[in-house]
Amino acid sequence: MSDLHHSAAAGSAAPADSAAAPPGPQAVPRRLAALALGAIGVVYGDIGTSPLYTLKEVFGERGVAATPDNVLGALSLIFWALVVVVSVKYVLFIMRADNKGEGGIMALMALAQRSVRGMPRLRLVIALLAIFGAALFYGDGVITPAISVLSAVEGLEVAAPALQPWVVPITLGVILALFWLQKHGTDRIGAVFGPVCAIWFVSIAALGITGIVRHPGVLAALSPSYGFGFFLRNHAEAFFALGAVVLAVTGTEALYADMGHFGKRPIQLAWFNFVLPALVLNYFGQGALLLHEPRALANPFFHLVPRVLLYPMIALATAATVIASQAVISGAFSMTREAMQLGYVPRMRVLHTSHEMSGQIFVPWINRILLVLIVAAVLGFRSSNNLASAYGIAVTGTMVITTLLALVVARYQWRWHLAAVIGTGVGLLTVDLAFFGANIIKVASGGWFPLVLGLSVFVAMTTWRRGRELVVREIQQGGLAVAPFIHNLIEYPPTRVQGTAVFLTPNPQAVPNALLHNLKHNKVLHERNVLLTVEMLDAPVADEGERFEVQALEGGFSRLLFRFGFAENPDIPAAMAWCGSHGGPAFDMMDTTFFLSRETVVAASHRPGMAAWRDKLFAFMARNALPATAFFGIPGNRLIELGAQVEI
Known part of the structure; x- marks a missing residue:
């Protein structure tokens, strides 16, 4: 055995914030x-x-009755x-876990599993929790x-009921x-x-200020005592x-998922200096309007808008x-990759979709399936009131799982x-579980929809993971050991041809x-034969010393x-080029041939592993997956x- 050689392969993308040269002092703030x-x-x-x-x-x-005390309590x-869930939990605590x-x-999940390498049972629990949280995010x-x-479009009902x-x-x-815009990427869309x-x-914010000026007493609701009073007065209805x-806090998971697109610092600056103040002003402006004009209850946001500005505000x-949707969609792209x-x-x-930010991507298949499901949701529920009954379960479920993993x-x-x-866990989980419990009652009135979607995705993800493990196991069990095979070739040498042969294999x-x-x-063997294995790490970017x-x-x-x-991006030819220029073996691509065994998965009922229907589901997904050659x-x-049949 020879010594191992290490170097950096550039088949991978550079970190998001890297640059060829340090930026000037004025370029950084810009x-x-x-x-x-x-x-x-976007976020x-x-x-x-x-x-x-x-x-x-x-x-x-x-909901509850819109009495003055209830308005202040809400x-x-x-x-x-907004303060506890978004500012404290996500922006300050969760975003530390980058x-x-x-x-x-x-x-x-990858970060949490790396933290408990010596605890296989805990790693399994973490994986299952994270997969279910990811499924709910979809x-x-x-x-x-x-x-x-x-x-937003329902504002037309306020302007012109007809x-x-x-x-x-x-x-x-x-x-x-x-969804047509998605292919242009978050870089251009964000601009x-x-x-x-x-x-x-x-x-x-301006609309909120106009409402607060009419009834400045609404600012008393900044005191948490009004929130406690809301529960004391309304009991179960308050829950x-x-x-x-x-x-009010939906979108926080997308905030965390989009961190790779923009970086932690810009997201934090935007929240504390711009977004949070605007949201608080508008909510309190709506509350002031309800105190002053209870008939605005049907749509307090658009009733806060002056009549002359109603159509521009609807637009x-x-x-x-559209931007709100983009935040979740781009987060789904990142999570899918x-x-x-x-x-x-x-x-x-x-x-x-960006030459500067490696996290800005577009996944066509996810874009298409989300479009189909969203159109189905609009046609099925037909109003934001009906959709509100379905909203919340997936969000709060993911929030609970994120807190557990961060702990x-x-x-x-x-x-x-x-x-x-x-x-920390008691404080955050008390809030998360209260929100989750309040949304469980929505299951019968529409909450089943995101749960069915989430469970379907969970089954698909766990089936794919388990199926791949079974395929690799079958390949490893049926394979010959490398050392005696090479020794046999030396004793009985086949015909050799010039060039390099690269064989992709999951088991070196x-x-x-x-x-x-x-x-x-x-019946031939190349002069130079490379057994190539690709390993995906539980870190977003491989360190230079471990690239190859x-x-x-x-x-x-x-x-x-x-x-x-x-x-x-696991680009093998680019990685091979860098391998040769950083102390590893050099490859002439014009003299190199790649050999790949494409496995055809066959569901075999007589083999232990998964249920027959899961075997068939995995075989279907395997047939429709992007070929490894295109992926690499x-x-x-x-x-x-060269084809090979694998029974699972």
């Missing part, structure tokens, strides 16, 4: 301001449009929910665009336009949406009202809800004292099936291992694929 503006547009669109429907649902048909709950700059529940990704756009039949068709048109969303926040109050609200690299979803085509990281990676972890200790088939059918390893074997054979982070960037004119 870049930070530009990213903060983009974050306002905060969801939570920024919550004022369209939150108070309306608190006091709606299923405002107090909304304000402290996995080398990447956020989202899959990145958090459910949120369907409900958010539907309710956001519907609530336009009510046009609400759903206009909503569908806006959603179709939104356009950022200024529009900034105008939105300035506008809702149920939390199911509507939570609408601006529609644009803002992370889940794909970690082995929880099949390989899909991923397009990078694991705090305990085992940050080395927090157990008392600090318990104290076994002879790849493609190599065996090549010898059996072509090379091990020379006898008889012209060698092992080559490439490592990529889950947020990187292997050129078709340098590739030979």
Whole structure:
């Protein structure tokens, strides 16, 4: 055995904030301001449009009576929910748990699992929790665009009630336009949406100020005593009202998932200096209007708008809800790539939409399936009031799981004292579980929809993960050991041909099936043979010292291992080029042939592993997954694929 050689392979993307040269002192603030503006547009669109429907649902048909005390109590709950859930939990606590700059529940899962390497049972629990949280996030990704756009277009009912039949068709048109825009990427979209969303926040803040000026006593609701009084007066109804109050903090999970797009600092600056003040002013302005004019209860947001500005505000609200949807959709793209690299979803085509930010991507398949499901939600529920009954379960369920995973990281990676972890956990989980419990009652009235979506995604993700494990096990059990195989070739040498043969294999200790088939059918062996294995790490970016390893074997054979982070693009030809320029073996691509064994999965009922229906589901997903050659960037004119059948 020879010594191992390490170096950096550039088949992976550079970290999001890296640059070829240090920026000048004036460029840093400008870049930070530009990213903060983009974050306002992409990250905060969801939570920024919550004022369209939150108070309306608190006091709606299923809500509490809009008495002055209840109005102040609801405002107090909304304000402290924004402070505790968004500011304290997500912006200050959860965003500390970044996995080398990447956020989202899959990145958090990888970070938590890395923190407890020696605890296999805890790692399994973490994986199952994270997969279920990710599945619920997809459910949120369907409900958010539907309710956001519907609530904005419903402003037409206030301006001109005769336009009510046009609400759903206009909503569908806006959603179709939104999904058409996705292919341009969050970089370009953020540049356009950022200024529009900034105008939105300035506008809702100005509207809120006009309401507060009429009734400044509404500011008393900043005291938490009004929130406690709300519970003392309304008892069980107050608990149920939390199911509507939570609408004010929806979008926080997308905030965390989009961290890799813009970075932690711009997101924090945008929240504390711009978004939070605008939201608080608008909510309190709506509350002041309800104190002054209770008949505005039907739609307090649009009743706060002066009549002459109503149509422009509807147009601006529609644009803002498009932005709100973008926050969740881009978060779904990021989470899908992370889940794909970690082995929880099949390989899909991923397009990078920015030359500067490696986290800005577009996943066409996810874009299409979300569009179909969102259109179905709009046609099925037909109003924001009906969708509000379905909203909240997926969001609060994911919030609970995110808190649990972050507590694991705090305990085992940050080395927090157990008392600090318990104290933080009790405080955050009390709020999270209260919101989750208040939304459980919505299951019969529409909450089943995101739950069914989430459970379907959970089954698909766990099936793919388990199926891949079974396939790898079958390949390893049927493979020959490399050392005696090479020794046998040295004793009985086959015909050798010039050039390099690269055999992709998940098990570097076994002879790849493609190599065996090549010898059996072509009866030749290349002068130089490389057994190539790709390993995906539980970090978003591989460190330079672990990018590749090379091990020379006898008889012209060698092992080559490439490592990529889950947020990187696993481009094998680019990695091989860098391997040669950083101390590893050099490859002439014109003289190199890639051999790959494409496994055809067959569901076999007589084999233990998964239920027969899951075997069939996995086989279906395997047939429709992106080929490994396209996923790894292997050129078709340098590739030979040899088929193999695997029973699971």
